[in-house]
Amino acid sequence: MDYMKLLNPTVVDIKPSGIRKFFDIAAEMDDVISLGVGEPDFQTPWHIRQAGIKSLQDGKTKYTSNWGILELRKAVSDYMKAEIGCEYDPKSEVLISVGGSEAIDAAVRAIVGYGDEVLIVQPSFVCYEPIVRLAGGVPVIISTKVENEFRLTAEELKSHITDRTKLLILPYPGNPTGAIMEREDLEAVAEALRGTSIAVISDEIYSELTYTGNRHVSIASLDGMRERTVVINGFSKTYSMTGWRLGFACGPEPILTQMTKIHQFAIMSAPTTSQYAAIEALKNGRPDIEAMVEEYDMRRRLMVDGFNALGLECFEPKGAFYAFPSIKSTGLSSEEFCERLLYSKKVAIVPGNAFGESGEGHVRASYCYSVDHIKEAIRRIGEFLEDIKNEG
Amino acid sequence: MNVKLLKLLCKNARYTVHELSVMTGLSEDDVKSQVSEMEKEGLIRGYKAVIDWERLDSAMVSAIIELKVEPQPDVGFEQIAEQVKKYPEVETVYLMSGGYDLCVIVKGKTFQEVAMFVAKQLAPMKYVVSTATHFILRRYKELDIELIGDNKDDREKISF
Structure with a gap:
């Protein structure tokens, strides 16, 4: 062979x-x-594990809705409203995924077609480039600098935008750098994006782990950004649940509908036990x-x-x-x-x-x-x- | 008073001043002065090591003694607690809610020694109504520190 x-x-x-x-x-x-x-x-945390155990004892061992359990999507929607300041309809704008990674993959595949350029901010988590390639996209790397604390500047962004640019992947707070983007940094990036039709995947998996005293700011909460942004988050880092493989995506209904199609055919639904545990995490894990x-x-x-x-x-x-x-x-x-x-x-x-x-x-x-x-x-x-x- | 500092000392009283300063964000001088202030005020009462005595041949034994006491007018249980705590054999004295009044932890070289201490010293004390002795057989965890079992890190050594 x-x-x-x-x-x-x-x-x-x-x-x-x-x-x-x-x-x-x-x-x-x-x-x-x-x-x-x-x-x-x-x-x-034990109470979260217990919620998973209880769901098994109660016989919650079947598929869930492709989108995820509605109660969990509602909890995610409440969380996003309270913490990020963006409203998402739990019925059509929240997708429960197998970790943040699957949501990134679905978002990229929903947006990127053959030959589309995708801006990838580096140094960053290793999955973005292969996922973009698998979707037929062309990764365009933006290298951030230690002098700027590895933040993305508007100039760096603008100098990489072409008429084939379809998507920006924004990975903050960042792995491996620990860099964050503060409100004014994001404002500058948002300003550069306004008036373009470039979409944003904002990977905010570390959003709860910041140490400045200010809460994490999502680009989705800035003027004109929600309509173009898919926010990715999950339970792995926030609640120490890496093995449960559970994440979520929030974004405008037209994008989420296409992502859910991909998710539906590739995955069916995220692990049921994990979803029940995650409801407990969001409700009582603060x-x-x-x-x-x-x-x-x-x-x-x-x-x-x-x-x-x-x-x-x-x-x-x-x-x-x-x-x-x-x-x-x-x-x-x-x-x-x-x-x-x-x-x-x-x-x-x-x-x-x-x-x-x-x-x-x-x-x-x-x-x-x-x-x-x-x-x-x-x-x-x-x-x-x-x-x-x-x-x- | 700095709660973060207290929490750190609670976890490990042997952190250096430099480490405490780095971890709390206080200056080294502030760490020093705040710690000595808390010691002076009696907020910090002492520092001790957590020891796995079972590893020694000359292991100590301990027992938890439930003491039922007849409370006294005006002073309640204070007086008897004061008396009990004076014995060097007594490691801990707590006033309890529930089925008995004083919880006393007693240590000695042998079961016999502890039992005799209870019989000869605690039980006959005026106002002590009854005692129940529970020997500690195995210590799994003490003051947040695990004494048995190794907490193996089951994560991969490296992951992205």
């Missing part, structure tokens, strides 16, 4: 990330101190979020201080749960740095270039770990830096 003839070249051409090999090495190594994960260390944010904030400060003290310059990440220090002072590439650190000190962190070329010269360290764990990792990184210095 000539599989290369058999298989879809668009899929085959998507290169598995070069970082994969490095991941595998780390996975097989014993006693690794990792700062490498993109998921919370907290358990899903104190859990606050406790987690307070804990993350302390770890965040400790980690940023630790990197800066080691001379690995680290801008202040104001959202998500990552620090993204620069390792340029070592003269090593991101991959060299991470690989050598893993072999010599058994600390696993992720090379910044895994999230786009503009991440080169940085590494991503997650603070989804206990304070003692973070301290030990930073101590080992300090030893590693000493070793390099002595070599040189």
Whole structure:
């Protein structure tokens, strides 16, 4: 069988990330101190797990509506109104998805056709580019800069817009940088979009994890933006529910209707147990979020201080749960740095270039770990830096 | 008074001043002065280690003693609680709601020693109506710290 003839070249051409090999090495190594994960260390709060268990006991084991359980969609709609300031009709503008990722995929496929250009802000989560390619779109990368705290500026945006630009994917608060967009940053971006017919997918999966004291602002809440924006969010990061695989999308009815078609044929409906747990999360989970944010904030400060003290310059990440220090002072590439650190000190962190070329010269360290764990990792990184210095 | 500072000390009293300062956003001087202020005021009463005594051959045993007490006019249970807490064998004394009045945690080298302490010292005390001794057999978790089982991180080592 000539599989290369058999298989879809668009899929085959998507290169598995070069970082994969490095991941595998780390996975097989014993006693690794990792700062490498993109998921919370907290358990899903017990009352949320109980709601899932109760739904099983009650025999809620069937498909739900393609859109998701109406009660959950109503809860999402209430949440969006209260927290984001946008109203979405639970019947036709809220879709419950299998994690945020599936909603991103459905949104891209609903909007992007063959040859359409999609603006992807990097460094960012790894799924956007392949999803756009699979939809037949052309990814156009906008590289953000550490000088701007990895925020997207209106100038950067404008200089990448062509008459084939269909969509902007806006990933804030950001993985891997921890960058956020504040209201005035978003206003500038919105101003550049007004008068165009460019749609926006705003991936706000980390929206509840910000540390400025101000709440997250969604671009959808700005003038003229709601009509063109699909907001993606979910339960994984907010309520520490990564394994439940549940997210949602909110947006204008014409887009959501098409997304739901895709979702309906590919997925049917999101996991039922998870949906019942999510209702409980939205209704009674606010104190859990606050406790987690307070804990993350302390770890965040400790980690940023630790990197800066080691001379690995680290801008202040104001959202998500990552620090993204620069390792340029070592003269090593991101991959060299991470690989050598893993072999010599058994600390696993992720090379910044895994999230786009503009991440080169940085590494991503997650603070989804206990304070003692973070301290030990930073101590080992300090030893590693000493070793390099002595070599040189 | 800084609640964040207290919460951190509650979690780990051995954080350095620098770590406390970084994590709370207070200056190091503020951390120092606030901690000593809270100590002086008696808000912070002390710092101790949580020890898994079972790992030692000379393990200590503890028991929770339920004490039923006849309350006294004007002072209620205060007087007897004051007396009970003076014994060095007594680690903890709480006034309780419900089926009994004072919860007393007593430690000793052997079951025998603890039982004798209860029989000879606590039970005969004036106004003590009855005692019930419950020995602690295994300590799974104490002061938020787990003593048994390893909380393995079952996440992947690296993920995007």
